[in-house]
Amino acid sequence: MLEILFISTLNGVLYGMLLFLMASGLTVIFSMMGVLNFAHASFYMLGAFFGFEISRRIGFWPGLVVAPLLVGAIGMAIERYGLRRVHRHGHVAELLFTFGLTFVIQEGVEMVWGKLPVDYRVPPSLDFPAFTAFSTNYPAFKMFELLTAIAIFAVLLLVVRRTRIGLIVQAALTHPGMVGMLGHNVDRIFMLVFGVGAGLAAVAGVIAGPALVTQSNMAGLLGPILFVVVVVGGLGSLGGAFLASLLIGLLQTFAVASNASLAGLLGPLSPSAKQQVFLADIWNVTVAQVAPILPYLLLVLILIFRPRGLMGRRES
Amino acid sequence: MTAPALELSGLRKSFGATQIIRGVDLAIPKGERHAVIGPNGAGKSTLFHLISGRYQPSAGSVRLRGEDITGMAPQLINRRGLSRSFQVTNIFPRLSVWENVRCATLWAMGYKYSFWRNIERLADARQRTEQILGEINLLDRWKVPAGVLTYAEQRALEIGLTIAGNADVLLLDEPTAGMSHAETELVVALIRKVSENRTLLMIEHDMSVVFGLADRISVLVYGELLATDTPERVKANAAVQQAYLGLEVS
Amino acid sequence: MKNFLSTFGVWIVAAIVAACLPQLFGSGLALTSMSLMGMMIIFSLSYNMLLGQTGLLSFGHAVFFGLGGFFCVHAMNDVAAGKLPVPLIVVPLAGAAAGLVFGALLGWVSTRRGGTAFSMITLGIGELVASSALILRHFFGGEEGVTTNRTDLAPLFGLNFGPQLQVYYLIAAWCLVSVAAMYALTRTPFGRICNAVRDNPERAAFIGYDPQAVRFLSFTLSGLFAGIAGALAAINFEIMNAGQLGAAQSGAVILMVFIGGVGTFAGPIIGAILVTYLQVALSDVTDAWQLYFGLLFIGMVMFVPEGIAGLLLRQQPLLRERQLHRVVPFYALALLAGLVTIAGLSLAIEMANRLTAHAGDGPKMAFLHVPLNATSVLPWAIAAVLLVGGGWLFLRAARASRNAYDTALAASLAAALAHRSNA
Numbered sequence: 001m002l003e004i005l006f007i008s009t010l011n012g013v014l015y016g017m018l019l020f021l022m023a024s025g026l027t028v029i030f031s032m033m034g035v036l037n038f039a040h041a042s043f044y045m046l047g048a049f050f051g052f053e054i055s056r057r058i059g060f061w062p063g064l065v066v067a068p069l070l071v072g073a074i075g076m077a078i079e080r081y082g083l084r085r086v087h088r089h090g091h092v093a094e095l096l097f098t099f100g101l102t103f104v105i106q107e108g109v110e111m112v113w114g115k116l117p118v119d120y121r122v123p124p125s126l127d128f129p130a131f132t133a134f135s136t137n138y139p140a141f142k143m144f145e146l147l148t149a150i151a152i153f154a155v156l157l158l159v160v161r162r163t164r165i166g167l168i169v170q171a172a173l174t175h176p177g178m179v180g181m182l183g184h185n186v187d188r189i190f191m192l193v194f195g196v197g198a199g200l201a202a203v204a205g206v207i208a209g210p211a212l213v214t215q216s217n218m219a220g221l222l223g224p225i226l227f228v229v230v231v232v233g234g235l236g237s238l239g240g241a242f243l244a245s246l247l248i249g250l251l252q253t254f255a256v257a258s259n260a261s262l263a264g265l266l267g268p269l270s271p272s273a274k275q276q277v278f279l280a281d282i283w284n285v286t287v288a289q290v291a292p293i294l295p296y297l298l299l300v301l302i303l304i305f306r307p308r309g310l311m312g313r314r315e316s
Numbered sequence: 317m318t319a320p321a322l323e324l325s326g327l328r329k330s331f332g333a334t335q336i337i338r339g340v341d342l343a344i345p346k347g348e349r350h351a352v353i354g355p356n357g358a359g360k361s362t363l364f365h366l367i368s369g370r371y372q373p374s375a376g377s378v379r380l381r382g383e384d385i386t387g388m389a390p391q392l393i394n395r396r397g398l399s400r401s402f403q404v405t406n407i408f409p410r411l412s413v414w415e416n417v418r419c420a421t422l423w424a425m426g427y428k429y430s431f432w433r434n435i436e437r438l439a440d441a442r443q444r445t446e447q448i449l450g451e452i453n454l455l456d457r458w459k460v461p462a463g464v465l466t467y468a469e470q471r472a473l474e475i476g477l478t479i480a481g482n483a484d485v486l487l488l489d490e491p492t493a494g495m496s497h498a499e500t501e502l503v504v505a506l507i508r509k510v511s512e513n514r515t516l517l518m519i520e521h522d523m524s525v526v527f528g529l530a531d532r533i534s535v536l537v538y539g540e541l542l543a544t545d546t547p548e549r550v551k552a553n554a555a556v557q558q559a560y561l562g563l564e565v566s
Numbered sequence: 567m568k569n570f571l572s573t574f575g576v577w578i579v580a581a582i583v584a585a586c587l588p589q590l591f592g593s594g595l596a597l598t599s600m601s602l603m604g605m606m607i608i609f610s611l612s613y614n615m616l617l618g619q620t621g622l623l624s625f626g627h628a629v630f631f632g633l634g635g636f637f638c639v640h641a642m643n644d645v646a647a648g649k650l651p652v653p654l655i656v657v658p659l660a661g662a663a664a665g666l667v668f669g670a671l672l673g674w675v676s677t678r679r680g681g682t683a684f685s686m687i688t689l690g691i692g693e694l695v696a697s698s699a700l701i702l703r704h705f706f707g708g709e710e711g712v713t714t715n716r717t718d719l720a721p722l723f724g725l726n727f728g729p730q731l732q733v734y735y736l737i738a739a740w741c742l743v744s745v746a747a748m749y750a751l752t753r754t755p756f757g758r759i760c761n762a763v764r765d766n767p768e769r770a771a772f773i774g775y776d777p778q779a780v781r782f783l784s785f786t787l788s789g790l791f792a793g794i795a796g797a798l799a800a801i802n803f804e805i806m807n808a809g810q811l812g813a814a815q816s817g818a819v820i821l822m823v824f825i826g827g828v829g830t831f832a833g834p835i836i837g838a839i840l841v842t843y844l845q846v847a848l849s850d851v852t853d854a855w856q857l858y859f860g861l862l863f864i865g866m867v868m869f870v871p872e873g874i875a876g877l878l879l880r881q882q883p884l885l886r887e888r889q890l891h892r893v894v895p896f897y898a899l900a901l902l903a904g905l906v907t908i909a910g911l912s913l914a915i916e917m918a919n920r921l922t923a924h925a926g927d928g929p930k931m932a933f934l935h936v937p938l939n940a941t942s943v944l945p946w947a948i949a950a951v952l953l954v955g956g957g958w959l960f961l962r963a964a965r966a967s968r969n970a971y972d973t974a975l976a977a978s979l980a981a982a983l984a985h986r987s988n989a
Contacts, residue, residue, distance in 0.1 A: 036682050082868065089871040092623050095685060096824060097867045099625075103817065103860030111854055111915075112922045220813065224693045227686045235683060285701050293701070296694035300675055303687060307678055368772065390771040400772060408765035411758075419762045422755045423774030429783055431756035438755070481773060 003134035016249025017149035021204040023241040025197030032172040038098035041223035042105040043198040047205025052120040060123035068202040075198025120214040234312020255291035319382030321346040321515035327376035338539040349516040354536035369393040399483035409463030420480035452476040488518040584738040604737040605798040610834035612791035618828035620784040621764030626692025632811020634661030634793025635800040646718035653722040658797035665793020673785035699808040711807025827873020887978035900963035910952025
């Protein structure tokens with residue numbers, strides 16, 4: 001029991017950190033540019049596939065550096081030649097533009113790598129158990145993922161606190177809409193922020209790819225969860241996004257590890273076999289099976305009881 | 317004795333640590349034309365937002381004909397017969413001028429959310445819309461999308477939206493702001509006409525407009541009412557002259 | 567009489583056209599496609615009640631389409647099992663009811679906020695329903711879905727709705743009724759207030775309307791019509807599965823409505839017909855057709871955000887004042903350049919497709935019946951030239967078209983003014 005608790009907590013925090021790696025970029029882009037980047041999870045997927053392609057040709061480590069740079073460059077190009085053009089047609093058009101991107105990126109990935117999972121392996125240098133807790137071997141690669149995520153945040157925090165662009169990002173978070181008044185090179189800052197956001201998502205893809213499944217539907221699976229994180233945390237709140245990332249990470253990990261069901265809990269109270277044709281589904285489903293819908297349930301609950309999100313200040 | 321049309325008591329509003337409105341008491345009898353003047357940043361627009369339901373007051377109360385409307389949602393206040401205009405033009409840009417005004421008449425005519433009536437067959441709404449458009453001089457622009465009107469026309473439409481619902485208490489936030497002299501005169505005549513038999517509270521910077529229209533004037537400085545009196549006496553009030561008029565008139 | 571015709575003329579013509587279409591296009595494929603178009607027209611218009619009329623961008627509209635379909639399938643099975651005297655033609659009402667009820671239920675949660683938050687919430691709720699559908703296997707039938715047989719229901723006037731032709735007429739009838747109802751809805755006080763909320767929700771509150779209530783009503787009614795569309799899909803395919811209420815289907819309707827044009831009532835109809843046609847036509851020719859849809863969609867968002875209907879509508883003043891000749895050459899040039907660009911793009915895509923997804927078939931292939939080798943340099947060079955050259959030309963032609971349009975519009979306005987002063 002303690003073992004499950006320990007391992008699940010570790011896995012949950014890891015998943016949460018990966019979510020935050022993406023949610024932070026999404027939040028900053030949203031606060032600065034007012035654009036909810038639908039394609040953010042697609043950058044994550046591109047990161048994973050680029051990482052896979054590079055790691056099988058050159059190696060994992062070059063991939064860790066090159067894939068995010070590539071994706072960042074793609075992100076900047078998309079901002080410069082696509083999003084900026086669409087900007088004058090308003091927010092709905094911007095959202096739809098990034099929505100269309102998810103389509104194109106997914107189809108492109110399917111064309112090149114197919115619909116089946118690719119064999120993206122953990123690099124041999126990290127393919128050993130980091131430690132043994134109780135009877136479980138905890139893989140070193142997962143520790144590496146966790147440490148990478150934490151290291152990136154340390155660097156980001158430093159950048160945000162100490163540089164001019166960081167100041168602008170901070171200003172954007174507290175006073176959205178004011179960034180436009182900061183001077184004539186706002187365009188370049190937008191492009192950079194969009195690129196860095198895409199690059200961060202790609203890092204998440206590169207390091208999550210070998211541990212999870214690298215497949216063309218991974219953006220479609222993760223994208224909506226990312227939005228849940230951002231809404232639950234409160235639109236435009238980095239702290240909220242962090243909290244929500246961890247919350248959802250832990251929630252899903254624990255749910256998957258548990259095999260409780262209503263039938264198990266209430267055993268003898270179960271309705272008799274005859275009257276439960278439809279109820280049976282709800283009755284016998286295990287918590288693990290419900291895991292995929294838990295984030296969305298959380299979303300609905302938050303919306304009913306706290307529409308601003310955990311740490312949001314703004315209504316809309 | 318009947319209750320005042322609009323009565324504010326101890327009204328306060330703070331944003332964080334800053335108090336914008338610091339205890340405003342004001343009673344406006346039915347049928348009065350009342351102007352609020354004051355330097356920029358005095359909190360005039362905030363005061364309007366508190367009355368009309370855009371902001372929740374931090375303390376105090378707002379009464380409409382004796383009925384407590386403090387902190388109600390804007391639409392509920394509007395349905396009770398208080399209608400307001402905005403300092404920054406606030407219209408429905410993609411709808412035609414005609415549809416703008418007609419939408420503003422619908423609730424008061426009892427059509428509410430009705431989705432079974434053909435809007436083109438509502439003769440009373442059509443007549444009312446025509447009448448309003450006549451009053452604000454936009455009859456020949458009725459087909460045009462509101463977003464492409466000239467500034468002065470949009471200001472007129474803004475007033476049209478405010479009066480279309482036949483509310484008996486009107487709040488006008490700087491109706492003549494940014495207008496030429498000739499345009500201002502037209503708007504003043506319009507306001508005089510539409511505020512007949514109604515209660516009017518307006519924010520205005522143009523002193524000739526204020527002194528020409530208002531029965532009484534309140535001077536708001538740093539969130540507090542410095543004076544509330546007839547135009548002549550406000551003009552003569554030394555404190556007001558020092559705090560406000562001296563700066564503006566000279 | 568004249569009054570009657572101006573009100574109902576369009577609908578009579580539409581009914582006659584719908585009735586005659588099978589005479590013109592009688593093949594099996596045409597009938598299936600037209601049936602598909604009929605339900606997609608309803609679905610698209612129901613979506614535009616949200617996006618175009620009320621300004622709500624939903625990413626989960628297929629939920630109501632799918633639920634309408636599932637309730638319809640179960641209603642059909644129950645009617646058939648109980649030998650109830652309910653004809654097939656009224657069964658879509660079950661879908662409508664499901665759409666309405668779930669529209670109200672989910673609308674209560676999602677319409678509390680507008681704008682971007684609304685979009686994300688609908689996305690989340692869409693995922694919630696789609697994933698729940700896989701868990702609740704009894705009702706949704708798991709991966710395989712739930713099947714039904716429309717001929718098991720009692721026949722009506724000897725029609726058992728077995729043949730596709732009869733199903734086509736059933737769908738056409740429901741389509742006509744739904745379209746008329748949705749059109750009527752835009753001409754009611756509620757319809758106008760939806761537009762007001764779309765333009766400026768805050769001001770709507772200050773003229774007495776509760777924006778949240780307007781959004782809620784709009785969402786609920788749009789759920790009703792989406793439910794009808796889903797029910798027709800269930801009758802047509804005789805099977806419903808969880809995919810029908812998922813993200814792909816929600817995405818498809820956004821595509822149709824936006825390509826057709828959100829700003830006009832006819833836009834989504836055009837979009838539904840065109841996109842359905844392209845789906846049927848393209849999926850036969852290439853397996854990268856979804857990529858083409860994505861690119862088409864992005865192109866529309868970037869260059870023609872008002873959609874096809876909006877583009878056509880903009881030409882109306884020119885047509886009226888006979889100024890169209892000023893712009894047509896530029897449009898033709900832009901169209902030509904656009905086609906060249908598309909040719910280059912699709913050549914590149916098809917060759918890339920051959921080298922990656924179909925690497926096993928070898929590099930020899932045909933593009934527009936021209937045989938070529940996807941590994942040789944020449945076709946890639948041609949593709950690059952077509953793409954870059956065509957794209958460059960297109961951007962220039964598009965700019966020239968815009969300028970020509972502006973001049974022609976000014977001329978039209980001047981002509982219109984001259985007419986008026988003469989009269």
